[in-house]
Amino acid sequence: MGIYWKHIKMHVRSALEYRSAFYLQLGGIVLQPVSALIGVVLLFGSFGALEGWTLPQILLCFAVANLAFCLAECVGWGFDRFSRLIRDGTFDRLMVQPRNILLLVLCSEFPLERLGKAAFASALLVFAALRAGIAWTAYKVLVLCLMVLGGTLVFLGLYIAFAAMCFWSVERMEIANIFTDGGREFAGYPLDIYSKFFTRFFTYVIPFGVMNYLPLKALLDRAPAWQGLLPLYSLVFVCACAEVFLIGVRHYRSAG
Amino acid sequence: MRPHVWWAVFALRVRSMLQYRTAAFAGLCTQFAWGFMYVMLYRAFYESGLRQSIDLPQLVSYVWLQQAFLMLTNSWTRDNEIADSVRSGQVAYELCRPQDLYFIWYARLLAQRTAGAALRCGPVLLLAPLLPAPFGLSLPASPSHFCLFLVTLLLAALLNTAIMAIMHTLVFKLMDIYRAALLVSTLTEFLSGSLVPVPFMPAWLQTLCYCLPFRYVVDLPYRLYSGNIPLGEGLWSVGMQLIWIALLVFVGHAYMDRQLRHVVIQGG
Numbered sequence: 001m002g003i004y005w006k007h008i009k010m011h012v013r014s015a016l017e018y019r020s021a022f023y024l025q026l027g028g029i030v031l032q033p034v035s036a037l038i039g040v041v042l043l044f045g046s047f048g049a050l051e052g053w054t055l056p057q058i059l060l061c062f063a064v065a066n067l068a069f070c071l072a073e074c075v076g077w078g079f080d081r082f083s084r085l086i087r088d089g090t091f092d093r094l095m096v097q098p099r100n101i102l103l104l105v106l107c108s109e110f111p112l113e114r115l116g117k118a119a120f121a122s123a124l125l126v127f128a129a130l131r132a133g134i135a136w137t138a139y140k141v142l143v144l145c146l147m148v149l150g151g152t153l154v155f156l157g158l159y160i161a162f163a164a165m166c167f168w169s170v171e172r173m174e175i176a177n178i179f180t181d182g183g184r185e186f187a188g189y190p191l192d193i194y195s196k197f198f199t200r201f202f203t204y205v206i207p208f209g210v211m212n213y214l215p216l217k218a219l220l221d222r223a224p225a226w227q228g229l230l231p232l233y234s235l236v237f238v239c240a241c242a243e244v245f246l247i248g249v250r251h252y253r254s255a256g
Numbered sequence: 257m258r259p260h261v262w263w264a265v266f267a268l269r270v271r272s273m274l275q276y277r278t279a280a281f282a283g284l285c286t287q288f289a290w291g292f293m294y295v296m297l298y299r300a301f302y303e304s305g306l307r308q309s310i311d312l313p314q315l316v317s318y319v320w321l322q323q324a325f326l327m328l329t330n331s332w333t334r335d336n337e338i339a340d341s342v343r344s345g346q347v348a349y350e351l352c353r354p355q356d357l358y359f360i361w362y363a364r365l366l367a368q369r370t371a372g373a374a375l376r377c378g379p380v381l382l383l384a385p386l387l388p389a390p391f392g393l394s395l396p397a398s399p400s401h402f403c404l405f406l407v408t409l410l411l412a413a414l415l416n417t418a419i420m421a422i423m424h425t426l427v428f429k430l431m432d433i434y435r436a437a438l439l440v441s442t443l444t445e446f447l448s449g450s451l452v453p454v455p456f457m458p459a460w461l462q463t464l465c466y467c468l469p470f471r472y473v474v475d476l477p478y479r480l481y482s483g484n485i486p487l488g489e490g491l492w493s494v495g496m497q498l499i500w501i502a503l504l505v506f507v508g509h510a511y512m513d514r515q516l517r518h519v520v521i522q523g524g
Contacts, residue, residue: 047305
């Protein structure tokens with residue numbers, strides 16, 4: 001863990017070297033979730049209702065999905081850009097270092113400007129949480145934190161699993177975006193508005209459901225309180241993804 | 257610029273794009289997945305919300321057409337080679353040639369989009385109409401709507417390329433296509449109706465969209481297809497498209513000239 005923080009500090013300092021470029025990028029990058037948010041608000045404003053969910057409740061889903069996505073993006077950027085690590089030989093260099101390979105890839109990059117999106121999503125999260133009509137208790141605050149954490153792990157797991165594809169095909173497939181970007185976009189709404197098949201797929205196969213939809217029902221007292229602990233399931237998911245990655249590492253033959 | 261040079265740049269680019277068939281296949285899966293999810297999302301809204309000025313089958317057609325011609329009308333596809341050529345100084349060689357750089361870039365960008373769309377639109381257009389009731393792509397409202405749709409789609413591609421050419425020219429100032437794209441693409445995407453279809457916007461925002469060129473790229477052709485925009489308004493809009501293309505090509509060209517006057521090529 002100490003090593004990870006050291007690397008993060010290094011990346012932060014190097015990003016702040018070019019300060020004006022950094023702020024420009026920060027401003028530009030926040031535009032994206034802002035326009036997505038305006039999209040949700042406009043759609044809801046135009047239709048006035050969505051299967052019994054109120055706007056703050058939907059925004060809470062949206063904020064959790066976006067915050068989790070941004071955090072996973074910051075932490076897992078090295079996995080998102082993994083094909084480059086393989087092609088330019090950086091991965092070979094990492095392999096000879098006497099540390100856990102997963103940790104080293106996690107340390108390899110940290111796009112600081114993307115935290116701007118995370119800051120925006122956090123602000124939205126607090127705003128929506130206060131208006132969603134939830135009777136807050138200490139347990140429910142804990143559940144909310146678990147939701148963000150669990151979501152981050154689900155997205156991180158996806159990044160790791162799709163990075164593993166590079167061991168076999170060199171290029172990361174665009175298909176991965178269906179699950180990462182698509183997951184952020186569509187898990188931004190409560191999952192039960194989609195057809196049964198999709199809801200089940202995104203609950204059991206790729207557990208987006210455990211990060212916002214299922215625990216949110218517990219927060220709103222529409223489901224038993226234990227359901228708020230479901231985000232912990234993401235630990236199982238991320239471990240499975242890491243295992244796939246490690247199988248890939250064993251198959252890996254350097255290109256150079 | 258002489259037309260045959262223009263055509264050569266165009267043909268070269270199309271041929272090199274056609275090499276990437278796996279990428280096209282992956283893109284296709286992505287387009288189907290996104291199309292499906294959007295249709296499901298809108299269906300949920302239609303089932304529980306107020307009546308809209310655009311009905312569900314029309315909107316579903318909008319979604320599938322948008323996915324089918326994504327490469328033609330999206331605002332995110334960019335040409336990284338152009339951006340790199342400015343950064344690395346390669347662009348100096350292009351400037352030595354007796355051709356207008358703006359139109360070389362314009363041809364490249366247009367070709368990239370046309371080739372991509374040609375590869376990807378077929379399967380969506382073939383399969384989407386076969387899907388069961390709420391998910392399928394409907395037939396066009398009438399043959400004349402269809403003809404006008406094709407005309408506006410073609411002009412939309414030209415207009416979109418003119419917008420993207422200006423975005424790529426910003427690289428001379430920002431040195432980085434990524435930053436230029438964040439700003440321009442996000443705004444274009446929103447105001448064109450790619451993110452939220454224009455009929456769902458509040459009145460003042462719709463008025464704003466109608467005053468700007470972006471909606472003529474996405475909103476106009478795809479709503480015209482299903483008859484959500486009547487023929488008369490469609491015809492009148494073709495004129496608007498032509499005016500915007502002329503204006504933005506002129507502005508883009510002038511802007512590039514200005515940038516080139518200040519450009520300093522380093523090295524011998």
